Amino acid sequence: MLSITAEVVHQALMFPKLVNALQVAFTESIEVPPRLHFDMENPNASRETTLLMMPAWQAGDVAGIKLVTVAPENSQKNLPSIQGTYLLLDVDTGSIKAMMDAPSLTAKRTAAASALAARFLSRENSSTLLVVGTGTLAPQLIAAHASVRPIRQVYVWGRDIKKALQVCQQVEHLNINCKAVDELEPHVKLADIISCATLSTKPLIFGRWLQAGQHLDMVGAYRPDMREMDDTCLTRSKVFVDNIESAVRETGDIAIPLAENVITQADINADLFSLCRKTFVFNRTDEDITVFKSVGHALEDLAAAKLVSEFVLKK
Incomplete structure (x- = not known):
């Protein structure tokens, strides 16, 4: 063995x-x-x-x-x-x-799943990435997204800016301009892709901040009582998940809005199975905002x- x-x-x-x-x-x-x-x-x-x-x-x-x-x-x-x-x-x-x-x-495959979703859902010319969270996943998400999109500028936000600076140090080998930031809203508005990987129980990303053409990659909120985005993020966006069965049960970002009738399961456009098998083909418009909610899959x-x-x- x-x-x-x-x-x-x-x-x-x-x-x-x-x-x-x-x-x-x-x-x-x-x-x-x-x-x-x-x-x-x-x-x-x-x-x-x-x-x-x-x-x-x-x-x-x-x-x-x-x-x-x-x-x-x-x-x-x-x-x-x-x-x-x-x-x-x-x-x-x-x-x-x-x-x-x-x-x-787990860190590697989770980041890779986010990049796979971004390959299908984000704009091909996406060049600015905002990473919310400074844990183990943060540098992996930067590397993964940069492997499928021409990322040139990365912003990293966390509750401790020293940890955000450490994330930037960990990705110096990628030759990408990385900056630790202490304000979330203005950098959400600047980003083509927003990747959120935290243990937050309350929304950090608000739909009123979002701009046409953006892609949200929501990786945290692994329990039904956790949330990283508010209801408006979902109602303004085209929603995708890695697998529907787990997403509607296990993550508060989807389960809570479903329970409160903010969205229905029909509002989930597709999962990675449908996208990869091409049973659902997404043709992005300039105005589309997309959300990918990852819950993990064996x-x-x-x-x-x-x-x-x-x-x-x-x-």
Whole structure:
């Protein structure tokens, strides 16, 4: 059994190769049961610790399961908020092929899914990116979006501008002008793509700020009580998700507006399955605003884990 570190996962999963692999995976026959989501009471924190179990398999090939915990207040303990492992198995024999670091795998595939959506939904000449949030995903989202669009200017906003500056330092190798900013509204208005990856429970992005032609990439708000955008973002936009089944249940950005009849499920235009299989073709107009809401899908993990395993075996 291979034991694969976070460093090797990052080496193996380069953009846009991973973006392309996800696009193919969304067209293939991969079995993905509903993920198991448990909120475990934690008296030592103000919020529960979440346990996620995400299985997927491809007949006659490989299977995988991701075991992840999310402890939102871990930053106060100098620990990552997301921890866990990914197991890749051989379907034929049932044996474990590899065990690899799950947070790095998750960060890479999540950013790649956002870039894949942007490939279908954002303007082809999008050159300015605003990243909201300064966690592990921020530099990955910058690199992923820059692999599919001609990004030249990046703004990074977070509650701590020192952390925003650190994100810019982490992407210096991309040769993109990156600037940490302390005001959100004016930079939302400047951006072609707004990528939001936070643990916020209240909206950070407001629909009244949005401009024609923009694309919103909403990555955080992984629980039904979390939100990163307000209702107006949805009512002003054409809405897309990575997978409809999970999006309507698991993220407050979609579940709350559905429950309050702000939108209906019919207002979700398509998911990545429909876009990649070309059963839904989006023809953007100059006035369109698009929203992509990502909740994560075990298919993405399996496709990424296969790439990592192949990379290690070739070394």
